[in-house]
Amino acid sequence: MTGKKYDVIIIGGGVVGSAVARELSRYRLCICVLEKELDVCNGVSGRNTGLLHSGILSGEHSLRTECCIEGNAEFDRVARELDVPFKRCGKLIVGFGEREKRSLEELFSHGKKCGIPGIRMIGHDEIRAIEPNADGEWAIHVPTAGILCPYTYTIALAENAARNGVHYYFDQEVTAIDRREESYCVHTGNTEWHSRWVINCAGVSACRISPMLGFGEYIPKRVKGEYEILDKKVGRFLSVPIYPAPGEDGDCDLHITPTVDGNVLVGPTLEEVGEEEDYRATREKIDLLARQGARLFPNHVKREYFIRNYVGIFPYVADPLTGERVDFQIQSDKRIPHAVNVVGISTPGLTSALPIARRVAEKVKEQEALTVNERFCPVRKGIVRFADQDDEGKRRLIRQDPDYGEICCRCECVTMAEIRQAVHNILGVSTVSGIKYRTRATMGRCQGGYCETRITSMIEEELKKEVTEVLWNQKNSQMFTGRVK
């Protein structure tokens, strides 16, 4: 089968691929995104801490730091344009004892050299004034850090790209790429896609795509991070993320982070897993999270508040000679015309997605003059959340659409009107987890016990599907194998 012919094919629809899609839709180009999963946030873009990093934890003079600082500085505007919930709440990196004090001082002077705005070394009293539930003898206060919802942001970028003409195709795993005369032929299953440009944004699998295009061979090294999500009951006790002082290896391990939606995340544990891509959470790590989390956020990291766990995996590219992690790579090569290779996007890739996308667009412009798309609109509106409204706002919504008066998810107070809008999303995602990511239904204390079947019925009715066709998040993840009554 032959798919449509495009000017640009982007491989991977995570936050980076979607930011690239949005950025390139500013120009008159026919663009598509090929994504192997059934939604844009099934990779690491939907499985991270959701922190808008300041850049203090990245190396001096690196592309990571440059992109991170740039992405951080512009995010108030980006969040407004894309209707993404965001709080610039700042962050505390806390330490106890002399060794940790020294490591904070080193990090502080590194942050100053990198030009991180507004950072200050503070003592115990100021820590408590900023966050009464945080503990520590010393801390670096990083006022520019913030929290955002990573999957809402990824969806918002993708929806805005789609509104500006980009086509998304799901369940399309790229397995081979051929260069034929002046264009590329990209193979997915039994479909061939043709395009002048190919951009590799395949996240942890970018190392596999890289040699298909003729760029370098990379050993896909991976770091696995496990998290626990705490109930919203605990969320009101934490206003800022709390990180520990860097350890001997310079990394800040497990941290405690409030989410924009009012939960608290404990994690990640960081574990090198070689070439594995294993998203299973383990009992051993859950116990570790409980123990270590309690040190930073005493009295609140208790098993009774754990409502769910998840795993994120990030790739890093190692120098073949030294084995050291290398910087973000955004590569083009005259010998490989019309291709951009984006590899090694580990943390803070969420914060850096739009700056990475602009650099990809620059690489394209080095080889081809682009015409501006005058119809490009940077603004995207999300689904209006009933739970966020005051009483008058709620009454107004119900007058406009009576389905705003019918609750589907009791824990998160999500209405049938929101579910219906999510089912008709512009990307054409029709999984139950797709509705979850777009509305927060199933994300509360009962984890979908009440609303999953209601969402399944809504998908069935609105999209005229058989119940056995409704999937959770992947191929062969049927919600039901037949009618039960």
Ligand SMILES: Cc1cc2nc3c(=O)[nH]c(=O)nc-3n(C[C@H](O)[C@H](O)[C@H](O)COP(=O)(O)OP(=O)(O)OC[C@H]3O[C@@H](n4cnc5c(N)ncnc54)[C@H](O)[C@@H]3O)c2cc1C
């Ligand atoms: C534990 C953890 C915590 C983190 N916390 C933060 C944070 O707080 N702040 C921050 O800024 N960054 C954070 N990051 C980093 C950030 O999450 C990632 O850098 C970012 O999400 C990478 O986005 P991506 O689009 O490259 O990858 P992905 O989201 O994985 O997207 C790649 C996409 O490509 C698709 N794909 C793969 N192979 C193929 C193929 N052959 N054909 C078609 N499609 C394919 C995948 O399905 C996937 O959807 C964290 C990362 C981890 C692991």
